[in-house]
Amino acid sequence: MENSTEFLEEIAGKEYEHGFITDIEMDILPPGLNEETIHFISKKKNEPEWLLEWRLKAFRAFQKMELPAWQNFKMPEMDFQAISYYAAPRQKAKYESLDQVDPELLETFKKLGIPLSEQKTLAGVAVDAVFDSVSVATTYKEELKKLGIIFCSFGEAVQEHPELVKKYLGTVVPHSDNIFAALNAAVFSDGSFVYIPPGVRSPMELSTYFRINAANTGQFERTLIIADRDAYVSYLEGCTAPMRDENQLHAAVVEIVALDNAEVKYSTVQNWYPGDKEGKGGVYNFVTKRGVCKGANSHISWTQVETGSAITWKYPSVILQGDNSYGEFYSVAVAKGKQIADTGTKMYHLGANTRSRIISKGISAGNGQNSYRGLVQIGAKAENARNFTQCDSMLIGDRCGAHTFPYIESKNNTATLEHEATTSKIGEDQIFYLNARGIDTEKAVELIVNGFAKEVLNKLPMEFAVEAQKLLAISLEGSVG
Amino acid sequence: MIMINQLETPLYESIAAKFEIASLQSSSEALQALRREAFNIFKTLGFPSIRNEEWKYTNILPFLKEDYELDVIPQELTPEEFGKTAALVAHHLEELQQSLKGEQKGAYRLVTVNGKINAELSVLPAPELLRILPFAQAEQEPAFLANFGKIATLKDNALVALNTALYNDGLYIEAPKGSVLDKPLHLVNVLLAGGPVFVQPRHLVVIQPNASVEIIETTISDDAGHALFVNGVTEIAVGENAHFHHYDIQTGRKGMRFVQRVEATQQKHSNYSNYTFTLPGTDLVRNNLVLHLNAPELESHLYGLYLSADRQLVDNHTEVHHKYPHGESNQLYKGVLLDQSKAVFNGKIYVYQDAQKTNAFQQSNNILFSEKASVNAKPQLEIFADDVKCSHGTTIGQINKDALFYLQTRGIGEQRARNMMVNAFAFDVTEKVKIPALRTYLEKLIAAKMDNA
Numbered sequence: 049m050e051n052s053t054e055f056l057e058e059i060a061g062k063e064y065e066h067g068f069i070t071d072i073e074m075d076i077l078p079p080g081l082n083e084e085t086i087h088f089i090s091k092k093k094n095e096p097e098w099l100l101e102w103r104l105k106a107f108r109a110f111q112k113m114e115l116p117a118w119q120n121f122k123m124p125e126m127d128f129q130a131i132s133y134y135a136a137p138r139q140k141a142k143y144e145s146l147d148q149v150d151p152e153l154l155e156t157f158k159k160l161g162i163p164l165s166e167q168k169t170l171a172g173v174a175v176d177a178v179f180d181s182v183s184v185a186t187t188y189k190e191e192l193k194k195l196g197i198i199f200c201s202f203g204e205a206v207q208e209h210p211e212l213v214k215k216y217l218g219t220v221v222p223h224s225d226n227i228f229a230a231l232n233a234a235v236f237s238d239g240s241f242v243y244i245p246p247g248v249r250s251p252m253e254l255s256t257y258f259r260i261n262a263a264n265t266g267q268f269e270r271t272l273i274i275a276d277r278d279a280y281v282s283y284l285e286g287c288t289a290p291m292r293d294e295n296q297l298h299a300a301v302v303e304i305v306a307l308d309n310a311e312v313k314y315s316t317v318q319n320w321y322p323g324d325k326e327g328k329g330g331v332y333n334f335v336t337k338r339g340v341c342k343g344a345n346s347h348i349s350w351t352q353v354e355t356g357s358a359i360t361w362k363y364p365s366v367i368l369q370g371d372n373s374y375g376e377f378y379s380v381a382v383a384k385g386k387q388i389a390d391t392g393t394k395m396y397h398l399g400a401n402t403r404s405r406i407i408s409k410g411i412s413a414g415n416g417q418n419s420y421r422g423l424v425q426i427g428a429k430a431e432n433a434r435n436f437t438q439c440d441s442m443l444i445g446d447r448c449g450a451h452t453f454p455y456i457e458s459k460n461n462t463a464t465l466e467h468e469a470t471t472s473k474i475g476e477d478q479i480f481y482l483n484a485r486g487i488d489t490e491k492a493v494e495l496i497v498n499g500f501a502k503e504v505l506n507k508l509p510m511e512f513a514v515e516a517q518k519l520l521a522i523s524l525e526g527s528v529g
Numbered sequence: 530m531i532m533i534n535q536l537e538t539p540l541y542e543s544i545a546a547k548f549e550i551a552s553l554q555s556s557s558e559a560l561q562a563l564r565r566e567a568f569n570i571f572k573t574l575g576f577p578s579i580r581n582e583e584w585k586y587t588n589i590l591p592f593l594k595e596d597y598e599l600d601v602i603p604q605e606l607t608p609e610e611f612g613k614t615a616a617l618v619a620h621h622l623e624e625l626q627q628s629l630k631g632e633q634k635g636a637y638r639l640v641t642v643n644g645k646i647n648a649e650l651s652v653l654p655a656p657e658l659l660r661i662l663p664f665a666q667a668e669q670e671p672a673f674l675a676n677f678g679k680i681a682t683l684k685d686n687a688l689v690a691l692n693t694a695l696y697n698d699g700l701y702i703e704a705p706k707g708s709v710l711d712k713p714l715h716l717v718n719v720l721l722a723g724g725p726v727f728v729q730p731r732h733l734v735v736i737q738p739n740a741s742v743e744i745i746e747t748t749i750s751d752d753a754g755h756a757l758f759v760n761g762v763t764e765i766a767v768g769e770n771a772h773f774h775h776y777d778i779q780t781g782r783k784g785m786r787f788v789q790r791v792e793a794t795q796q797k798h799s800n801y802s803n804y805t806f807t808l809p810g811t812d813l814v815r816n817n818l819v820l821h822l823n824a825p826e827l828e829s830h831l832y833g834l835y836l837s838a839d840r841q842l843v844d845n846h847t848e849v850h851h852k853y854p855h856g857e858s859n860q861l862y863k864g865v866l867l868d869q870s871k872a873v874f875n876g877k878i879y880v881y882q883d884a885q886k887t888n889a890f891q892q893s894n895n896i897l898f899s900e901k902a903s904v905n906a907k908p909q910l911e912i913f914a915d916d917v918k919c920s921h922g923t924t925i926g927q928i929n930k931d932a933l934f935y936l937q938t939r940g941i942g943e944q945r946a947r948n949m950m951v952n953a954f955a956f957d958v959t960e961k962v963k964i965p966a967l968r969t970y971l972e973k974l975i976a977a978k979m980d981n982a
Contacts, residue, residue, distance in 0.1 A: 118582065426925075428900075443915035446882065456906040457586075458925045461866075461897035467908065467923040473915045 077134035083107065085133050086234055092134065093203050093237075096210060102223060106233030109224035116227070119361060120419045120451055121388045124332065131297060133235045133268070192250070197281075198243040199254055202270055205241035212243055216274055220303035220340045220367070228299040229336040232268045236301070239270035244279035244310070253509050255284035269300040275310035277343065282313040284512055296321075298357075300335045308343030308370065313351070315508050317516050319523075320356035327386025327415075330358025337364035341373030344399075349376035351507045353516040354389055355523040363421065365394035368402035368430075375404040378504040380516075382523045383416030383448070392422035392439075392453075397430035397463070408439040409501050412448035413524060419451040424465060426458040433463040441471040442500055444493075444524070494521045539596055540727070544571075544695070547599040551695050556668055563678045567693035574687035586873045586905040587844045592786045592813055595756040597727035599695065606642060611649075613751060614642050614719050618650050621717065621749050625778075625970050636715040636745065643721055644698055644730050650717075658710050659742065660703040664731070667701035672735040672766070680764040681792045682819070689790050692729040692762040699731035704740035704771070713743035713776075713964055720750040720757055727758040738768040738796070745776040745967060754784055761789035769796040769824075774963055776804045780974070781811035783839075790817040797824040803831050804962060805845070808974055809838035809867070817846045822884075825853035833862035834958040834971075836978055837870035837902075844873035847891075851884040860891040863958050865951055866902035867978075875907040876921065882913045891921035896928060896954060948979045 323330025366375030377393035441450035482492035936946035
């Protein structure tokens with residue numbers, strides 16, 4: 049593959065394309081974390097007393113917790129006092145249409161290749177764009193409103209639907225779940241809120257684009273999705289972040305509740321700044337995502353494509369509480385350069401006839417380290433539970449690593465569990481075959497990787513699948529030699 | 530003495546006292562230093578609790594709450610004890626060796642009583658074929674000096690440290706260069722005790738280049754019903770082009786708790802194969818099997834079969850370290866769980882950066898027979914080289930009801946049909962046993978247990 053080396057090195061040297069800083073005035077809280085910070089955030093967001101109390105409870109839990117030590121990477125130094133916990137664009141007017149939005153902001157999105165206005169007409173996607181911490185534009189809201197669907201920023205939901213927020217907030221990821229979830233619960237600035245009323249199928253894919261701006265601002269998003277009886281929703285999340293020298297912490301929390309017969313699909317494409325070639329800078333993506341299939345026959349599906357971040361550390365999980373409920377997890381994680389991905393899922397089978405399916409594809413290149421860590425737990429009452437797990441790893445280059453740490457715990461003898469994992473190198477024969485058919489090495493690798501990840505990419509909604517495929521190709525170019 | 534561990538057991542005090550005695554035993558300064566180092570490690574670590582990731586599913590603390598006697602220095606057997614031992618061994622052999630004799634040439638026999646070789650009950654091979662010495666006589670052997678205490682990992686390993694600090698004597702087995710043992714060696718460990726005891730057996734097996742050995746290990750004890758905690762360490766060095774087939778048959782009785790670490794190093798073109806069979810009886814079995822593939826172009830096979838019953842806990846931990854290119858390792862563990870038993874399988878494959886062209890496979894299958902049985906599995910891969918083929922698979926399920934029904938429609942009773950299926954399930958492992966008579970014996974044991982299930 050001599051000929052390809054040069055080309056690949058050239059691409060490997062490519063700097064992060066989405067790195068730029070938007071110059072908008074910010075309302076920034078000085079770095080530091082104490083109870084006053086939380087009072088400030090809560091007041092700024094005009095929150096009711098109970099929410100403030102909840103935040104404080106979480107903060108106290110957070111203070112008692114220590115950073116975990118079981119992860120398969122070296123924990124970076126973490127100074128929670130050096131982070132500023134609030135940043136919001138100064139202009140806070142509500143917009144009826146996109147035309148009224150700060151043009152510079154729109155320009156930012158355009159640079160990222162997210163034509164908000166185009167998507168509105170072409171793709172039929174309602175976009176709730178979170179620029180740093182406060183929602184700026186929410187489109188298609190009116191249309192969704194007609195169906196009774198609530199899709200708004202978290203702050204807005206607290207103001208307008210406090211009863212729903214109060215009922216479900218923290219029920220899936222408790223305030224003291226883990227140190228990062230506790231931190232999030234204490235200081236979360238905004239996020240998205242979705243409620244689908246009984247019997248309603250969301251007619252479009254709901255989507256948010258997160259973007260970290262403002263130096264030194266850890267982003268603490270909180271997303272809460274509730275699908276009532278017989279409801280259906282597909283939710284998309286996609287991310288890019290500008291280039292920074294200092295590491296940025298992203299500790300989001302996503303909670304999903306699916307009641308009887310409800311179905312929620314949650315798809316993520318994550319492409320945050322992974323740091324430069326030496327691994328300097330880059331985002332720490334420490335996210336807690338969990339859904340609960342509360343009702344019978346409910347269904348939650350996580351799909352993720354993780355190509356960015358210096359460290360990705362998350363385990364989107366499903367608690368299969370209702371009988372006959374179904375949990376799915378599809379993941380493609382790419383670790384190149386000095387990136388680390390420690391990701392996987394947890395499936396807790398509690399109800400009878402619960403099923404889960406886990407497909408994880410890890411791709412390691414350069415000095416990247418990719419770990420799959422998963423838990424499949426069958427409770428004593430989960431009669432006839434069924435799990436299928438497959439985690440495959442592909443290694444590109446001899447300095448990368450692929451690791452699997454599956455935990456399988458069965459307390460019920462009617463359960464059937466299967467786990468399989470393979471690790472292999474990208475096939476030289478396959479590349480050679482494709483070369484022989486006149487396809488150059490770069491294209492060949494792209495084809496092979498896409499084929500490897502196809503099972504997961506297929507699960508993404510159409511527009512996302514295209515984007516993810518492109519992302520995968522770009523991420524891996526330059527890693528083969 | 531400071532013990533970090535919160536465990537409340539009278540054991541800690543007796544361990545300290547025992548160490549004082551044990552430390553005087555080793556002749557050389559180096560061995561004494563090793564004991565001291567090991568004891569310090571144990572002091573800082575204490576017994577592992579379930580908060581230790583390696584012991585997450587296996588809580589040994591409840592098994593330590595007896596008033597164990599640590600100080601069972603092997604001495605000459607009284608005629609009464611000898612009679613008892615001889616009867617035990619004879620009974621054991623009737624079961625096992627009879628079949629060995631029948632179909633094959635039979636086997637050599639090495640009987641140890643509380644770790645001490647008993648020549649009268651043994652039938653030993655000639656020293657040109659296999660040298661067998663107690664540690665006390667082996668301490669100046671070059672291969673002993675080169676390997677003892679250097680294979681088993683002390684770091685973060687409280688039980689190995691405890692064994693290293695407290696072992697009384699041990700077995701040194703060396704296969705001389707180029708020797709081929711014509712019959713398998715049957716190693717019978719007899720444990721006799723007047724009360725609850727906690728013992729630290731230790732073996733060092735050195736297979737010199739081009740040698741080939743088969744060893745069958747079994748452990749028996751009297752039916753006194755005392756609690757018996759065995760914390761064993763076996764170090765194995767397999768030389769270039771040497772072959773070692775290591776069979777470990779773990780039967781036992783209630784009250785027996787069995788924790789062991791078998792750690793082996795392998796050289797070029799060598800083959801180490803381990804066959805571990807765990808059957809109902811003991812309260813607890815924890816096998817730590819660790820292989821260091823210290824050269825290129827070699828193979829290792831780990832086969833395990835566990836049939837657990839009652840409240841038994843069977844835990845198999847394996848670690849295979851592929852350090853050089855062209856290594857091949859293969860792990861197959863199968864389990865059948867009855868009653869309220871629990872099984873744990875934790876397999877790890879490490880492929881180091883230089884170990885290109887490695888093939889490493891791992892498979893674990895489990896059948897749960899009862900509602901109260903449970904399985905925890907953690908098959909892990911850590912791979913740092915790219916040109917490798919590695920895979921692992923785990924399944925947990927139950928007996929196929931359709932197949933059972935099919936057999937019943939053919940006039941085969943449920944019990945028999947189930948036994949046939951368990952037999953077939955176990956076949957993947959039992960067929961690997963190279964000694965036909967041993968295989969028959971194992972199949973019989975399984976069938977007998979399944980009949981009573």
